[in-house]
Amino acid sequence: QVQLVESGGGSVQAGGSLRLSCAASGYSYSSHCMGWFRQAPGMEREPVAAIDSDGSTNYADSVKGRFTISEDNAKNTVYLQMNSLKPEDTAMYYCAAARSWVDCLVAIAHEDYSGMDYWGKGTLVTVSS
Numbered sequence: 001q002v003q004l005v006e007s008g009g010g011s012v013q014a015g016g017s018l019r020l021s022c023a024a025s026g027y028s029y030s031s032h033c034m035g036w037f038r039q040a041p042g043m044e045r046e047p048v049a050a051i052d053s054d055g056s057t058n059y060a061d062s063v064k065g066r067f068t069i070s071e072d073n074a075k076n077t078v079y080l081q082m083n084s085l086k087p088e089d090t091a092m093y094y095c096a097a098a099r100s101w102v103d104c105l106v107a108i109a110h111e112d113y114s115g116m117d118y119w120g121k122g123t124l125v126t127v128s129s
Contacts (some may be wrong), residue, residue, distance in 0.1 A: 004120035007021050009093060010125070020125075023077050028118050033052050033098045034071060034095060037094045040092075047108040048093070049108065050069065050105070057069055066082065088127075093124075094120055096113070098116075103116060
């Protein structure tokens with residue numbers, strides 16, 4: 001059974017930093033794509049970043065230059081380093097897994113999440129001004 005468990009959320013002031021983690025279990029890492037997504041109260045879910053098993057990355061324009069996605073395959077964990085946080089970054093952050101990089105690219109570019117096979121339950125990030 002595949003499980004994705006996010007952690008690292010919390011409350012921070014604007015300009016601060018947080019690092020989110022997503023630990024995966026029961027998932028084959030031979031070929032995969034992992035992504036971070038977020039949803040603010042009353043808003044649609046939006047993409048944040050994705051990383052392929054070979055290290056390729058892709059980011060939403062809203063977080064480019066501030067957020068960095070990385071992975072530790074030995075630990076089956078994906079990270080999201082978030083710097084220069086803004087109040088508009090406040091949201092529930094979810095990680096998700098897909099079988100191919102194309103699925104992640106479609107999710108990031110077109111907000112089409114149909115290719116994302118597994119989702120975590122989320123971790124809350126609150127940024128105060």
